Amino acid sequence: MIIQDKTERLFTLQTRNTTYQFKADRNGVLLHTYYGPRIQGGDLSRLIRFADRGFSPNPNEVGDNRAYSLDTLPQEYSGSGAGDFRLSSLELELPDGSCVADLRYVDARQQSGKYTLEGLPAFFGSDSDADTLVVTLEDTAAQVRVELFYGVFEAYDLITRAVRIVNCGDTPVRLRRAASLCLDFPSANLDFITFDGGHVKERKPNRTHLRPGVQSVGSVRGISSHQHNPFVMLCQPGADEEHGICYGAALLYSGNFEAAVERCQFEDARLTMGIHPFHFCWKLEPGQVFTAPEAALVCSPAGFGQMSRQFHRAIRAHLLRDVWANRRKPVLVNSWEAFYFDYDHNRLLQLAKESAALGTELFVLDDGWFGHRDSDTSSLGDWWPNEEKLPGGLGALSKEINELGMEFGLWIEPEMVSENSRLYEEHPDWVLNPTGRPCTRGRCQLVLDYTREEVRDYIFHALQKVMDSANIAYLKWDMNRALTQVWSAALPSDRQGEVYHRYVLGVYDLLERVRQVNPNTLIEGCSGGGGRFDMGMLYYTPQIWCSDNTDAIDRLTIQYGTSFAYPPSTMGAHVSAVPNEQTGRSTPLETRGTVALSGTFGYEMVLGSLSDEEKALVVQQIAAYKESYDLIQTGDYYRLTAPSPDGAPTAWLHVSPDRRSALLCVVAGQTHAGPPFRLLKLQGLDPALQYRLTGDDTPWPGDVLMQAGYPLPMLNEYQSLRLWLKAE
């Protein structure tokens, strides 16, 4: 609900459990007054104190009032160069070379339903689930208007923000920074949590107390990256899964981003989030509009778990769009870790037959099927089947696979080109690289210039020809290198600062076209695993390959970290062979299943080489997936313990919305002789209900399981448990 007091120019956004408020003061400065647990409201600008602070200057309109400074007031969208020296949201370069952005309130309008952003991902909502508020600010000297968009999803405690910047003058201006989110906190006594790592070790949570100055994470790799995720949290120092106020902030964007937090001189704090200013400079012609990507906020008054569950629910209901958003996904078998590049039609068919016999439903042909690609050094861009490996092409293969009762899926990497390809021979200027400069290779490949429509058109038609040649039910959209030498032959020199962002817009444009023309195809996002696991991609692809690391024990940490923002139903997770390709570790097949079953489930191995006993377990796992899918898809996720280096078990729980059934998953870490007895406290159950646990004849009261705990059996190293709880 949005409450506007037009006379006081006071705006209160109420969600089920939180309140967000801001107000335009008598000078037109938009002050942020409150964000936190739900309160009645009223004008909270009374919380703001004024004092004469040395070296904090005073805007012109307040004359000699030395107690009024933009440098000390909490701002809703900070300017720059006009007296607020903290993190800026907007940086302009004006025709005379000056760099000032100083915004004042103009007006506000409200509408029911959720705003949309052309060409950019955004949460969607109808009149019954969301409201929109648009507040216009202006820098009159610069003749630049800024529209702040707020989307309020009351049921999910979700507040979205986006920004449109309009050049109302008659000369071009340049945007050097255009944040999507600015959020001021009255106290800097907060912890900052970021999700960091690298390739094959993505999204590990890191928590630090705010120190004076700016702390930030971001990406300048052209993708949201394996190294840092565009999702961060701020919380009270004592906050944990079940207690304390915490804030989660996500950017719905798949390119360069920055999330920065500043602990300021008076022990207040500011968070900003948006496109990274590295090599960003957008030339805004008179009358033109620039739209900054959407940011999404959830505040939880009761710990991290509630914040995550609100994000999960909102993503499932208002971000995932296509027919696959809420449909059970087929159990897949993927050729990558089974064969890498070493296959032909018969070998693939053999894998499909063996896998179909055990109950898999979708056969995914990964890298290596096109051009003359026998390794990762060639053929990207040549999107036609290698007839030597696949006589009769994909049509013949997919037909035979369909005859086995399986769907057929395909890997593509449409943003890339190999120098050793016909596409590169014909269009060497279609890559991102300044003329005359030697290119930097990544995985032996170059990046296509997706800012150019003709490049996207070419790839679209090439892909569509492939799609039309076979019955393709699934696409894995991969992207395997970071961007370098970011320069487009199609843009003038004064627009090269737009290329990183235009690239991302180009990717979204092509994804949207592919989706529209193939509405029933399930698309899985991927960037060398989880290099582009962000809410922007989820708008186009309802699941994302979580990591190239398929080791069940490493995956515990990766999936745990990912779950802070993203629902398990979006996490691509497969059972692979042991010893694991990435770690050399051997874990029981049962445990590999337990971990993968809490994501989008599949196999990535030669199932025919398993023993009869293992094959029987695969059949059971597939049945278990079908049995638990609804719960994992629609239920609530509780992180019961964090993966621990000391070897303590990692545990999580899926609970149905009515709390009548739940699934407890536990994986033992490294074991040591003489382990302690462990009581595991569950969460999210109905305290008044009695639950029957798999293999236990005596029911357990919900309150006992939550307050006293469940006595975990002794587990051997890397052994796992999957126990159903059913209310009587």
Ligand code: DGJ
């Ligand atoms: C990276 C992906 O993450 C892998 O799963 C696989 O598809 C390879 N690329 C293929 O090149």
